[in-house]
Amino acid sequence: MTQKNSLQKRQKTPRRGTMVSQVVDNKDFGHQHRSITLSVTGPDAQVLAQSKAGQFVQLACRDLNKPQTSTPLLRRPFSIARLETSEQQTAIEVIYQLLGPGTEWLSQRDNGDQINLLGPLGNGFTLPKDKKQKIILIGGGVGLPPLYFLASQLKQAGFTSLMAFAGVQTIDRLVGSLHRSAAGPADPLQPTKILDQFAQSDTDVIISTDDGSYGFTGHAEAALKAFLKKDNTWQQAQVYSCGPYVMLKGIASLASSLNMPCQVCMEAYMSCGIGICQSCAIAMQEKPATKQTGTEAKYKLVCSNGPVFNAAKIDWGHATS
Amino acid sequence: MKSQAQTAPDMSVELGTVRLQNPVMTASGTCGYVFELNDFVDLTQLGGFITKSITLEARPGNPPQRTQETASGMLNAIGLANVGLDVFLEEKVPLLKRMSIPVFVNVAGKTIEEYVTVSERLSNIDTISGLELNVSCPNVKQGGITFGTDPGQLGKLVSSVRARCPQSLLIVKLTPNVTDITVTARAAIEAGADVLSLVNTFYGMAIDIAKRKPILANRTGGLSGPAIKPMALYMVHKVYTEVAQPAGIPLIGMGGISCAEDALQFIIAGATSVSVGTQALIDPGCLPGIIDGINRYLQRHKFSAVKELIGTLE
Numbered sequence: 001m002t003q004k005n006s007l008q009k010r011q012k013t014p015r016r017g018t019m020v021s022q023v024v025d026n027k028d029f030g031h032q033h034r035s036i037t038l039s040v041t042g043p044d045a046q047v048l049a050q051s052k053a054g055q056f057v058q059l060a061c062r063d064l065n066k067p068q069t070s071t072p073l074l075r076r077p078f079s080i081a082r083l084e085t086s087e088q089q090t091a092i093e094v095i096y097q098l099l100g101p102g103t104e105w106l107s108q109r110d111n112g113d114q115i116n117l118l119g120p121l122g123n124g125f126t127l128p129k130d131k132k133q134k135i136i137l138i139g140g141g142v143g144l145p146p147l148y149f150l151a152s153q154l155k156q157a158g159f160t161s162l163m164a165f166a167g168v169q170t171i172d173r174l175v176g177s178l179h180r181s182a183a184g185p186a187d188p189l190q191p192t193k194i195l196d197q198f199a200q201s202d203t204d205v206i207i208s209t210d211d212g213s214y215g216f217t218g219h220a221e222a223a224l225k226a227f228l229k230k231d232n233t234w235q236q237a238q239v240y241s242c243g244p245y246v247m248l249k250g251i252a253s254l255a256s257s258l259n260m261p262c263q264v265c266m267e268a269y270m271s272c273g274i275g276i277c278q279s280c281a282i283a284m285q286e287k288p289a290t291k292q293t294g295t296e297a298k299y300k301l302v303c304s305n306g307p308v309f310n311a312a313k314i315d316w317g318h319a320t321s
Numbered sequence: 322m323k324s325q326a327q328t329a330p331d332m333s334v335e336l337g338t339v340r341l342q343n344p345v346m347t348a349s350g351t352c353g354y355v356f357e358l359n360d361f362v363d364l365t366q367l368g369g370f371i372t373k374s375i376t377l378e379a380r381p382g383n384p385p386q387r388t389q390e391t392a393s394g395m396l397n398a399i400g401l402a403n404v405g406l407d408v409f410l411e412e413k414v415p416l417l418k419r420m421s422i423p424v425f426v427n428v429a430g431k432t433i434e435e436y437v438t439v440s441e442r443l444s445n446i447d448t449i450s451g452l453e454l455n456v457s458c459p460n461v462k463q464g465g466i467t468f469g470t471d472p473g474q475l476g477k478l479v480s481s482v483r484a485r486c487p488q489s490l491l492i493v494k495l496t497p498n499v500t501d502i503t504v505t506a507r508a509a510i511e512a513g514a515d516v517l518s519l520v521n522t523f524y525g526m527a528i529d530i531a532k533r534k535p536i537l538a539n540r541t542g543g544l545s546g547p548a549i550k551p552m553a554l555y556m557v558h559k560v561y562t563e564v565a566q567p568a569g570i571p572l573i574g575m576g577g578i579s580c581a582e583d584a585l586q587f588i589i590a591g592a593t594s595v596s597v598g599t600q601a602l603i604d605p606g607c608l609p610g611i612i613d614g615i616n617r618y619l620q621r622h623k624f625s626a627v628k629e630l631i632g633t634l635e
Contacts, residue, residue: 060603274605276351276358277399278399
C-alpha cells in the first residue's frame with residue numbers, strides 16, 4: 001500500500017496534466033493567423049498556472065470522446081503566448097497559423113466549446129540570475145508568441161533592459177496587434193512600442209520585414225546585427241529566440257561569433273509531446289560517447305529535452321530533416 | 322428497486338502463468354520504459370505494462386522526420402531508439418519495482434545471439450514477469466522483422482531464447498507483413514512461445530509531392546492507429562481460431578484500439594488481453610476509461626468474468 005500512497009502523493013501536485021479547457025476567445029488576426037484563449041478551472045488551473053514561456057500545450061483538434069472521428073488523429077503542439085491567472089481559473093492564449101485540418105478545426109470553435117489540452121509541456125526559457133542583465137528577444141512569424149509571454153515573464157521578474165526584434169515577410173503578416181503610422185519609423189533601427197504584446201511588458205521593439213513594407217528591410221538577424229554594431233553595449237545581452245529554423249540557425253551563429261549566450265525555442269514534427277514516441281528528435285553537437293550514454297546523446301527530444309535549448313549545443317547542420 | 326448488488330465482474334485474465342488484474346495493457350514503444358506517463362495516468366490500474374524495446378547496445382534511432390500522421394493513422398520509423406540494456410538495468414529496472422502490476426520487457430536485436438543475451442540477463446529479475454520478443458520492427462536494417470517474416474529463422478530465434486530462459490514467460494510479437502500470419506504464429510508456438518502478441522505495425526509510406534521525396538527520413542515506416550484496426554482484428558481472429566485456441570496459447574491483441582468497444586472486439590475475436598498504443602500517445606487517460614468500458618459492458622451483458630467473453634465470436 002505504501003507504493004500506492006507515494007504514487008498518489010506525487011500526483012497531488014503534478015507539473016502537467018490532461019485537462020478539458022473552455023474556449024473564451026477565438027479571434028482572427030488576418031492572413032491565416034488567429035488567436036484562441038482557453039480557460040481551465042479547479043485543480044487544472046493550478047497545474048496550468050505553472051506554465052513558463054517557451055513551454056507548449058498539445059491540443060486535441062477533435063472530440064476525444066468520439067473515437068469514431070479519428071481525424072486529425074494526433075494532437076497539435078502550440079506554444080503559449082500569454083498566461084492569465086486568477087484564484088479560480090487559468091487562461092492561456094495560443095496564436096496559430098491556419099495550416100491544415102487541425103488548425104481549421106480550432107478556428108471553428110465558439111466561446112464555451114471544450115478542447116482537450118495536455119500541458120504545460122517541455123522546458124521553458126531559463127531566466128538570468130542578474131536582474132540587470134540586458135535581454136534581447138528575437139523572433140519571426142509564429143515564433144513570436146512565446147517571446148510575448150517571455151517578455152511579460154521577464155518584466156514580472158524585474159528585468160528592465162529588454163529589446164525585441166520581430167521579423168516577418170511582410171508587415172501584414174505580423175502576428176499580434178500593431179499600432180503604427182503607415183510610413184513606418186524614420187530610423188528603422190529606432191526602437192518603438194508599437195506592437196501591443198511587447199508594449200504591455202514595456203519592451204522596445206524593432207520590426208523588420210523581408211520586403212521592406214515596414215521598419216528595417218531584411219531579416220530579423222540582419223536587424224539585430226546592425227543594431228549591435230550601432231550600440232555595442234547590447235553585445236553583453238542574453239539572447240532568446242524563436243522562429244523558423246533558418247532564422248534560428250543564423251541567430252545561433254551570430255550569437256556564437258559575439259560570445260553571447262543564446263537560448264532557442266525549437267519546433268519539430270511531434271506526435272505525443274511528452275517524451276514517449278521519440279518523434280521529435282533533434283541532432284546535438286557530437287560528444288564523445290560515454291559508456292553511460294552510448295550513442296544516444298546524438299539526439300535529444302524537442303518535446304521533453306526542449307523545446308528550449310542552448311543554441312551552442314545544437315548540430316545546426318543536421319538538426320532536422 | 323431491483324437488486325443493484327450484482328457482483329462486479331471478474332476482470333482478471335491469465336497470460337500463461339501470469340495473472341493480470343484486467344486485460345488492458347500498454348503497447349511497447351508507446352508508453353516509455355517505466356513511469357513516464359505518471360503525470361497523466363495511474364499505470365497501476367492497468368492489467369500489465371509492456372516497456373519499449375531494449376537492445377544490447379544503446380541506439381540513437383533514425384534521423385528525423387520519424388513520424389507522420391496519415392488518415393486515421395500514424396507512420397513511425399523511430400528505429401528502436403533506446404538507452405541499451407546496461408542503462409535500462411541500472412536506471413529503469415529499480416524504478417520498475419514500484420510498478421505493482423506485471424511488467425513485460427520488449428526485447429529486440431540484430432542477431433539471435435543479441436536476443437539471447439538480452440533476454441537471459443532480464444530473465445533473472447524478479448520484477449519482470451515476462452519478455453516480449455520484438456521480431457516485427459519494420460524500421461531497422463538488421464534483425465527485427467527479418468526474423469518475424471521467415472518461419473525458419475523465427476523458430477530458431479524463439480527456441481534459442483527458450484533454451485536459455487526456461488522459466489520466463491515468452492511472448493512473441495508478430496508482424497502483419499506476411500502472406501499468412503498463421504504460419505509464423507505456428508512457428509513461434511512450436512519453438513516454445515507461451516503467448517503471442519499481434520499485430521505490430523504495417524509497412525507504409527508517405528510522400529512529399531513538392532519535393533518528390535519520402536516524408537520519413539527512413540523512407541518507409543510502420544502504420545498504426547485506427548486505420549489498421551480492421552486488419553489487425555482479422556489477424557487476431559484468424560490466429561485464434563486456426564492456431565492459438567487449438568494450442569491453448571493466449572493472445573495479446575493490438576492494432577488501433579482507441580476505446581472500450583475496440584478492445585471488446587479484440588477480446589470477442591479471441592484476444593485474452595489487449596494493448597493500447599497510438600491512442601495512449603494521444604490521450605494517456607484513455608487507458609482507465611477502456612477498463613471501465615469493458616467492465617460496464619460485462620455487467621450490461623451479464624457476464625460474470627471477462628474470461629467468459631474471450632473468443633465468443635459466433
